Amino acid sequence: MRGTWVPILLIAASSIGCDGAAPPATTVRLAIVLDERWALTELAIDVADEVIRVAPASEVTLVLDDAAAGTATRIDVIGQRGSDAIARGETSVIPILGAEIDAVVVLALASTGCEDACAPDEARCEGDAVERCERGEDGCLAWSAAVPCESGRTCSLGECSDTCADECATGETRCDGETSVATCGQADSDTCLDWLAPSECTEGETCVGDRCRAECEGAEECTAPPATTCADIGTLRTYLAAGDCVSGRCVYAHEDTPCTCEVDRCVACTAVDWTISTIDSAPENRTRTAIAVDPSGGVHVSYADARDDLAYAHRAPGATSWDVTPIGGGASCSFSPLCSIADQTSIAIDAAGRAHVVFYGSSITTTGLHHAFDDGSAWQVEQIDHDGYRSALAIDARGVLHVVFSRYGTGALVYGQRRADGTWGTIDIDPSGAASEPPVSLAIDGTGGLHVAFHGRSGGLRYAHRPRTGGAWTLETIDADSDGSSAIAADATGGAHVAYEHLGMLRYAFRAPGGTWAHEPVDAGGRHAAIAVDRAGRVHVAHYAAATAARDLRYAHRAIDGTWSGAALDTRDDTGESPSITVDRGDGVHIAYRAWTANDVRHAFQRSCAP
Template sequence: MKSKPIIMIAFLMAILPVMSYGQWSTEFVDTTGKVGNLNSIAVDADGYSHISYFDRTNWDLKYAHWDGSAWQVEVADSTGYYGATSIVLDTLGNPHISCKLEFPEYYHCIAHIWWDGTDWQRDVIETGTEMFQDIGDYTAIALDASDYPHVAYTHYPSSDFGYLKYGYKDASGWHTVMIDSIGCVDGVKYCDIALDNQNYPHISYYDYDVYDLKYAYWDGATWHIESVDTAGHVGKSSSIALDSLGYPHIAYTDGTNYGVKYARWDGSAWQIETVESDIGYGFYTSLALDANDHPHISSAEYASDLRFAYWDGSVWQIEVVDDAVGCGWTSLAIDGDGYSHIAYYDDVYEVYDLRYARRAPTGVEETRPIPAALHLAQNYPNPFNSVTSIQYTLPRDSFVRLSIYNISGQLVRTLVNRPQKPGNYTVSWDGRNNNGEELSSGIYLYRLDMGEFKDTKKMILLR
């Protein structure tokens, strides 16, 4: 994809290492600055992943997609001030994203941003009536059978209450309604949306006043609102999916027992169960149903592991996907072949990367070759004026630090500072320091430290 001329296309990210965790493989998608938080993932008909996410360094909305051989990364919108993002693909495989913008200046709005096959387009769904009035901090998007967008979002018009709102687009434009009003600061959080076969919306959300999981749906004539789970502090990070009968399934955080809960409607009542507990808080849950309507859930142990749970038809199976991260957000999708795909944010200090994990269906094991020798390659291109790539190879598990120094030997940027698995790595540097500031032209040194191995090479930045 290309973006409008006024929007700079971000670097093309070469595939980063594939690291195996049982049936899981993980890799880096974007490592340029503080990127990857508030992400959302969707998978197309070819099983390729599409991810929307927040670039905190440049305050951009970014978009990455796998083209079959490499990750393509670009800026979808550079207006600024983004909250949670949500992505869905239309019948042509083009991405549609809902998110919060600051547009016009100092006024927050909820927006629909989409790729029309040629350029990125933007609709403003609703704008706050006062400066800095929070609208769209949490949002979710779905497309109906005609590819019209439906968006759930939060709105905090004052310090006294918060709204759950819903917007939908038809041939005449956008229409918005208030579904629920809750009388406390930031009254509604963590909403998600799914459409049934009549294109009616179903929304899960968190009632911040009484700490409950709630559910709202439209029956064609009126909105219905229910409290699904009221047992303690429950309902943060809610994620909803509808099964083949149109019944809702919801995954969410159990703040009382520090774990993950799951609720499903069986046609007459809500069935609620604990997936896992005492894991240091099951944050950032994301739910997807497989072809058998079995639930799969990604979650984060607070500032620690990326976790995954699925129902095998008899019991919950629990897996640690990545234990070398400080996971700060997750989003899960399942493709048509049963592969699970997770976008996740590594929130470790001085890391802040967008990462991706893929799991083969049960019984399918993927293997990748392990490099035979350690190697630090010359950056390419060199000289460079915007972005350059640095490649290195690890033959074994190592704690790796990849750093950039100026010609005086002063540290200007830390690109990698973490344990890594064997593999071939590519890391991009955008010519900025750790504060996100552009550096001047000159000679810079990049140094790889891995235990007893140290290697340094020169590169030239030309502005």
């Protein structure tokens, strides 16, 4: 079954072009994950109210009507054995006109209320017969009907044999699962001892070691409290050494200590302490920085270097120095595969800790929006769109790459997704277009929803949103008078957070899922805003104080109670242009930015201490 392809034609109207060739089909390549042990006989695939039945396969190709392009389309797959529905799965896609997209459906057993009673391939004796562990029609593992041994043979150790061996010792007991116990005795016609059928423990007891017992029978037994741990990033939880025995279980009281908690202890830090390091000297002073942190704490930054090539810097967890790699390559632009990095870069990290960067690049052989990625051995570069420009990248929990960008010529705001075969599918979000300045921004919330902030060609700050389940993009205006940069972040619940310029001021806008936009002032002046939201919902903003004589990097923080505080972080030289910001798993704040006068790219870091 593995690797097979089953083409399916779904209500696809046949049409021929003027040159006699059929136009490209709108298709979905669907991978189906199932368990061959379910012994399915048929898959019923329901797409656009059309049900197609095929033999079980690991992959199928669905050809859709072109009218389905751009709209959320649900695909339901039912795995059947005969007339019984054994397993089900579903997904939603947004087909792309004349292109193929990838989708995955993971089938799960239909709810039967049963539980596995044994382990695969296990066997046991039942008198002079053998029972084997097999998967039943309900999908659960259960003991088969007993098969008697041939005349003159007996069952021993789960197999029919001419001789027998003791399976256990007289009076011995053992646990059979968490709530039952088996006893050693005589179960068949031979002279050897066997494990008898298990009996259930008394309600409230569990089988521990070799007998049924309550967790405790008195408070004197409750002397092993849980280990001290972080209840959350702001609370250290410590359990009392002695507990109470309640209904046979030990219950321990605990004490909570407010602090900045890491793993199992409080850590001390000063809220004003920032560590600033130089990533690279003499980089190209045009492009914006981009920053991301991988799950292990490694920091990744992309920018343009002094040769006008795309550069990537990485600092390993616990390290103090940066490794800088020119991705564009070549000491001269005329010999570089990709050079003239004329626009912002955007970076994201996949589950394997590898970096992906999107950027505008041009050379004698290629131009437009490109995707560079580390394949584990070397950097690879591929084109996303010949006319793509002003882009932002994000990777969702499934590892799917999402990009938004504006397109030269039409000015349309475009969304793209990378397929499994490495090609990109795109669709217009707002055909009326995004302004050439400032850049667009993209964020994915904790539910998988996509959020985009951009400036419309006719002015004003705009917002686009698509939920995890797919469907059409919704568009609305956040602030009709916004006249500068903006950046968006999303929280775990689906809330959208935007920092942006408004008539010379730095402002913040927030919208809860399904709610309306609320606006707050942040700073009297600020450009090139960048925003991030930590796990507790605190908001972090980095920006360039271009409106002041100092021209420095500034940082603003919104506490959980809604109050804002801010300070200058780096006042050396003309510092702070094009900042990018992110938070790590410990809610530490990382900022990458340019120091114009010194011609540096720098990194600022602060451990999480804020309330």
